[in-house]
Amino acid sequence: MTAGHEEATGANIIPLTHGKSSLALHLLREGWGRPLLLLHGLGERTPVGVPAQFEPWEGPIYGLDFTGHGSSSLPVGGGYTAEILMADVDAALGHLGKVTIHGRGLGAYVALLIAGARPTDVRGVILADGPGLVGGGIRPGSPHVPVVDASRHGTPDPYALSELSRDVRPPDYALEFVRQIMQWSELDSPIAVATVVRPEWLAAVVAEPGVIEATVAEALTLFADAR
Amino acid sequence: MSDRDGRFDDPPEIAETARTYPRARRPDRSYWVSSSGLRIAAYEWGDDSAPVLLLAHGGFDFADTFDVFAPLLAGAGWRVVSWDARGHGNSEQALLYSWQGDLRDAVAVLDTAAPDDPAVLVGHSKGGGLMLDVAHALPHRLTHLVNLDGLPSKNNWPDLAEHERTKMLRGELTGWLDHRRKVAGAQRKPGTLEDLAARRKRMNPRLPVEWLEYLVTIGAYESADGWRWKIDPAMRFGGFGPWRPEWSMQRLPGIGVPVLGVLGLQNEVMGWGTRPHDVIPNQPPEFVFSALEDVGHFVHVEQPDHVAGLVLSFLEEHPGRAA
Numbered sequence A: 001m002t003a004g005h006e007e008a009t010g011a012n013i014i015p016l017t018h019g020k021s022s023l024a025l026h027l028l029r030e031g032w033g034r035p036l037l038l039l040h041g042l043g044e045r046t047p048v049g050v051p052a053q054f055e056p057w058e059g060p061i062y063g064l065d066f067t068g069h070g071s072s073s074l075p076v077g078g079g080y081t082a083e084i085l086m087a088d089v090d091a092a093l094g095h096l097g098k099v100t101i102h103g104r105g106l107g108a109y110v111a112l113l114i115a116g117a118r119p120t121d122v123r124g125v126i127l128a129d130g131p132g133l134v135g136g137g138i139r140p141g142s143p144h145v146p147v148v149d150a151s152r153h154g155t156p157d158p159y160a161l162s163e164l165s166r167d168v169r170p171p172d173y174a175l176e177f178v179r180q181i182m183q184w185s186e187l188d189s190p191i192a193v194a195t196v197v198r199p200e201w202l203a204a205v206v207a208e209p210g211v212i213e214a215t216v217a218e219a220l221t222l223f224a225d226a227r
Numbered sequence B: 001m002s003d004r005d006g007r008f009d010d011p012p013e014i015a016e017t018a019r020t021y022p023r024a025r026r027p028d029r030s031y032w033v034s035s036s037g038l039r040i041a042a043y044e045w046g047d048d049s050a051p052v053l054l055l056a057h058g059g060f061d062f063a064d065t066f067d068v069f070a071p072l073l074a075g076a077g078w079r080v081v082s083w084d085a086r087g088h089g090n091s092e093q094a095l096l097y098s099w100q101g102d103l104r105d106a107v108a109v110l111d112t113a114a115p116d117d118p119a120v121l122v123g124h125s126k127g128g129g130l131m132l133d134v135a136h137a138l139p140h141r142l143t144h145l146v147n148l149d150g151l152p153s154k155n156n157w158p159d160l161a162e163h164e165r166t167k168m169l170r171g172e173l174t175g176w177l178d179h180r181r182k183v184a185g186a187q188r189k190p191g192t193l194e195d196l197a198a199r200r201k202r203m204n205p206r207l208p209v210e211w212l213e214y215l216v217t218i219g220a221y222e223s224a225d226g227w228r229w230k231i232d233p234a235m236r237f238g239g240f241g242p243w244r245p246e247w248s249m250q251r252l253p254g255i256g257v258p259v260l261g262v263l264g265l266q267n268e269v270m271g272w273g274t275r276p277h278d279v280i281p282n283q284p285p286e287f288v289f290s291a292l293e294d295v296g297h298f299v300h301v302e303q304p305d306h307v308a309g310l311v312l313s314f315l316e317e318h319p320g321r322a323a
Helices: A082-096 A106-117 A158-163 A171-184 A200-206 A216-225 B069-074 B099-113 B126-137 B162-182 B193-203 B209-219 B245-249 B276-282 B304-317
Strands: A013-018 A021-029 A036-039 A061-065 A099-104 A122-128 A191-193 B029-035 B038-045 B052-056 B079-083 B119-124 B142-148 B220-223 B226-229 B259-264 B287-292
Touching (some): A021 A082, A036 A082, A061 A082, A082 A099, A082 B162, A106 A200, A122 A216, A171 B162, B038 B069, B038 B099, B052 B069, B052 B099, B079 B099, B142 B304, B193 B209, B193 B220, B259 B304, B276 B287
Parallel strands (some): A036 A099, A099 A122, B119 B142
Antiparallel strands (some): B220 B226
């Protein structure tokens, strides 16, 4: 699921509305059972086909382009937060119902947020390496007004690349979402961390009781078996 | 400012409205500023050749909430420049809202109004926090900083047990996401002019209803079914996020130009509840501090003469310099 993948054709795009944004939800493959929703990394888009690692999943497989990415809306003037991308995913949940989520990089962080906000709708979340995993660290850096090269039109939005690579991610904030998941999820182990890289927010998540470390394949099997 | 589709041609409305308020004066000039293509409504009071004093309003407010305060500063020889934040007043309703977006909009206004010489930066509430960030990001662009009840502290965060916090956050999260699901095409609730003023009174309990009714005629628009605030319905009061209020306060000690801090000590829904003992340990090298006992969050609306006097004395007594 890299930015260099061939562009989606639009034939299997389900348009969703979130506020003033039109979001592209891609149906990558039909299937029976609970859907698997793929969230891309910062600057990426949903791939055209199903990446090999997800082939074993028996249910339908979808991918969502975040606002400012792929075939979703390109805002004017930036203003991105991880929380608004969480609400992008909630628009997909409104369409799909209960899902298992795999998130890469920025998508992993957003996946954790939405799993905490909708702990009974997200049945298993897999956090994987990818662009935008680290964010801007655990505390705000020196304030700055970045010079954004907006000369290139289209997605990914350069303001998204600038703003979502610097958003602050305190570990205790991430843990608030972990506690939401642990308190209300019906799964015994609803969070699987498959990353090699562990920025501070994610190291804190891994250290919480009930969070498991697993490969993507192991996590897919675990969550496929969870009713 | 102009573009091919004419979005920047007609300046923002500054005509007198149906209501008046003692000593309130609408801006002398208005124009659009493009912030990365987003249309921001900017306003000015005073001589356009005078030195610039930038005035940033707080959340859910408008530039015209300075209609009494700004003329007092303009009358003392300043070119007072303010603007409606994105999604507020006459500025464009954006697809996205964030602190970083507001910061970029503020700098776009500063770049337009004072491209060459450093300016005085004044901010109320959230606008005060934004000006603290501008002062750190672009220290060469200001001579003085004035913060009007915009120094956040932890004081208005309830001290709760962990399980209570978890429950409270769940309510906030689901409430916000449910709001986001309904927001496409939503409109603000209509009402009579008096209805809107009464609703605002709940957030601004100390402000006179005559002022709030005046504000409705500027900060709201009238259609067939009534008045609605010119605030993007996508925006919602309160909320959650990773930002901790005390991080803004931690900007204060490092400011290298003279700083005036004003606190209103009467607690209000929209205020921070910050006390002098929260501020004093964070004071910058050249700091004038005034804590007003019987004044709420809107210090410049409740006591415009006193607060304008504080600002003007501060500017006179502390020679300005850019860092």
